[in-house]
Amino acid sequence: MSGYALETSGVGVRFGGVRALSDVRIGVRPGEVCGLIGPNGAGKTTLFDVVSGIRRPEEGRVLLDGRDVTRRSPVWRARHGLRRTFQRQQLFGQLTVEDNLLVAQEWRRGTTRERRARAVSLLRECGLEDIAGAYAGALPVGRARMVELARALADPPRVLLLDEPASGMTARERGQLAAVVRHMADEEDCAVLLVEHNVTFVMELCARVVVLDLGEVLAAGTPDEVRADPRVRDAYLGTRTSGERHGRAAGEVIAHDGDVHLTDVPDDQ
Ligand SMILES: Nc1ncnc2c1ncn2[C@@H]1O[C@H](COP(=O)(O)OP(=O)(O)OP(=O)(O)O)[C@@H](O)[C@H]1O
Numbered sequence: 001m002s003g004y005a006l007e008t009s010g011v012g013v014r015f016g017g018v019r020a021l022s023d024v025r026i027g028v029r030p031g032e033v034c035g036l037i038g039p040n041g042a043g044k045t046t047l048f049d050v051v052s053g054i055r056r057p058e059e060g061r062v063l064l065d066g067r068d069v070t071r072r073s074p075v076w077r078a079r080h081g082l083r084r085t086f087q088r089q090q091l092f093g094q095l096t097v098e099d100n101l102l103v104a105q106e107w108r109r110g111t112t113r114e115r116r117a118r119a120v121s122l123l124r125e126c127g128l129e130d131i132a133g134a135y136a137g138a139l140p141v142g143r144a145r146m147v148e149l150a151r152a153l154a155d156p157p158r159v160l161l162l163d164e165p166a167s168g169m170t171a172r173e174r175g176q177l178a179a180v181v182r183h184m185a186d187e188e189d190c191a192v193l194l195v196e197h198n199v200t201f202v203m204e205l206c207a208r209v210v211v212l213d214l215g216e217v218l219a220a221g222t223p224d225e226v227r228a229d230p231r232v233r234d235a236y237l238g239t240r241t242s243g244e245r246h247g248r249a250a251g252e253v254i255a256h257d258g259d260v261h262l263t264d265v266p267d268d269q
Contacts (some may be wrong), residue, residue, distance in 0.1 A: 005030045005065055005191035006051065006082075006159045012059030013046050013215075020046045021057070021215045028159070028191040033181060035202035035223075036195045038212035039235070044195045045087070047212070048161050051193070052084045053077045064159060079107070081158030085148045085165060093137020097128055097147050100136050104154035118154060125183070126150040127176050141168035146177065153184060160184065162194045166201050174198070178205045203227070211235075 004027035011024040021043045028034045036044055049055035051062055053074035061070045069077055092100050101119040108115065123129045126146050131139065136147055145165055152160060162181070166174045182205065184190045196202045202209060203223040211219040211232050219229040226232055 002027060002063075002066060003029055004063070006193065007063040007066075008047070008051065008060060009063070010060035011047070011050055011057045011062070013043075013050060013055065013057050019215050021050070024060070024212070024215070024217055026193075026210050026217065026220070028193050030158075030189040030191050031185050032208065033185050033192040033194060033206050035206035035209040036193055036212065037197075037199060037202055037209060038218070041214075042212040043215040044212055045163070046215075048084060048163055048193075048195065051161060052082060082161070083152040083155075083157040083159070084161040085145075085152050085163055087164045087167070091136040091144060091147055091151070093135065095136060096133050097136055097139070097150075098123065098132040100147060100151050101154045104151045108155050122150045122153055126180055142170055142173040145169060146173060146180075149177065149180060153180075156188050157184075157190055160190050160192045162192065162196070164196055165194065166196055166198050174201055181205065 006026075006028045008024055008026050011021050012019070013021040024043070024047060026034070026036075026047075036047070038044055046055065050057050053062075053069070053072060053076070057070070061068050063069065064077065064080060064082060069080070072080075092103060095103065098119055101122055102115055105115040105118060123132050126149065128143070128146060128150060131143060136144065139147065145168060149162070149165060152162075160181075165181075166177055169177060178201070181192055181194070185192050194202065194206065206223065208221065209223055209226045210217060211226055211229075213235045218235055219226050219232050221229070
């Protein structure tokens with residue numbers, strides 16, 4: 001056994017002439033928070049789709065706790081402990097925050113009392129107690145994102161895929177998000193894979209970072225190793241021609257003091 005809770009090996013996906021993923025190998029251990037970064041179009045969402053079972057890869061395998069799940073459905077994977085949050089929020093807007101957390105536990109065994117206790121403890125941990133009775137559809141984006149996270153944790157996951165969880169959050173909310181994710185990894189042995197454009201947030205939260213570029217793993221290591229990697233610099237500094245850099249937003253990356261900095265979301269508060 002590899003010891004990975006989540007592993008991909010040799011994953012390849014093609015959209016017509018575009019190779020969205022090529023021979024992608026990543027592994028996330030229980031209790032590890034791993035960042036996945038890369039320019040627009042690097043293949044991050046496609047990799048999440050493959051891991052969660054929405055898209056079947058043409059090549060390669062996905063393993064959960066060493067078990068090949070490549071041909072398993074998204075529902076099967078969810079029932080075996082894989083959870084995902086999406087870039088676009090997917091809350092039940094006409095339900096209250098607390099009811100969103102209760103609905104997420106519907107398939108769990110256990111009594112109503114136990115589900116309610118789990119919801120209450122998550123509301124507390126995620127700083128949502130004051131809005132437990134508010135309609136989820138009426139929340140500001142940062143709070144809604146935190147409710148999404150709480151909902152993903154309602155039935156404790158073995159592997160958690162977070163897609164842009166910090167987008168639209170205030171600095172305070174990001175701090176709370178980081179604390180909840182770290183707690184989930186440390187205390188519940190959850191393996192977390194996190195896609196996030198706010199690279200400062202990723203570098204602070206994650207012990208290990210994987211960089212995707214043009215569908216390939218360009219680099220992987222500690223935040224310091226990744227920052228210092230010349231290939232990462234080259235990709236982000238855009239020394240290639242624009243034809244080679246499909247999908248990259250202008251000004252996405254700036255160089256500063258010889259270090260690599262991606263343009264982060266504004267530090268709003
Ligand atoms: N359904 C699709 N049909 C055709 N091409 C696609 C499709 N989905 C993604 N692609 C292409 O695959 C590549 C990887 O896209 P993907 O969305 O996975 O990148 P990403 O890293 O998530 O980008 P972003 O940061 O902008 O969300 C891109 O070249 C994209 O244009």
